[in-house]
Amino acid sequence: MHAMQYEITLPADYDMGIIRERVAAKGHLLDDCPGLGAKAYLIRERGIDGSPVNQYAPFYLWNTPEGMNSFLWGPGFQGIVDDFGRPQVQHWTGLAFADGAAAGASSKATKSAKSAKSAIRRRIRVPAATHLGGLAAELADETSQLVQREGAIYAAAAIDPRTWEALLFSVWDHESPKGQGDVFQVLHVSAPERTLLPAGRQW
Known part of the structure; x- marks a missing residue:
């Protein structure tokens, strides 16, 4: 699994x-x-849920590098570049993924998660002295715990070993969820292969 996001402020x-x-x-x-x-098609609006900015910041979970590359080198991302300029594309290698109870059987069978209302992204700087295997296990455990909360649709953990930044990302069926991190509004979720995302820890 590869996680990817770009932010257009x-x-x-x-x-x-x-x-x-x-x-x-x-x-x-x-x-x-x-x-x-x-x-997850995400936005933040200045003054809402503590956001200091207006921002469009979609967040992707890819099953294959071929899918990610086809998007980046194809008309979808080129449309973003044409309209807003070329943003920096952040990406992280996947550590864990889990579906929540709010995903529901009907949502899993469809190609979008229509009940999604909000998302939380928590970034974590990884100090040099951190035991990496222990951190990965902790993040995988936290992913599993997140989706047990009421309203959780799915959650993922990932890490960028170039910058040593880890993150936890979760999607919810209600607005303004409680939790640490940046809160986004979800406008739409495209989920054609969500059921193929590997569940649990990914090492």
Whole structure:
């Protein structure tokens, strides 16, 4: 599993309705994307849930590098570049994934998670003295614990061994969930291969 995100920070007076309309018109285009486990179309709005910025910041979980590459070198990402400029694409190698009770049998069978309302992303700097195997196990355990909470749809843990940044990402069926990290609104989730994402720890 590969986790990926890019953040497009917009002016303070930007009409976020433009992003909402964009996702409403184009979000379904990745509902059948090969290699894509799940893409959460995320926004933050200045002054809401503690956000200091307006931002469009979709978060991806890829099953295959071929799927990720097809998106990055194809028309989908080029459309982002054409409209907003080329953003820095952050990516992390997967440590763990888990579905929550709120995913529901019907949601798992479809290609989108229509009940998703919000997401939390917690970034964790990994000090040089950290025992890496212990950290990975802790993050995998926390992923499992997150999805046991009411309203959890799915959660993932990942790490970037270049910058030594780890993260926990979770998607929820209600607004303004409680938890540490940046809170995002979810406008849509494309999940063509979410059931193929490897469950549990990934080493």
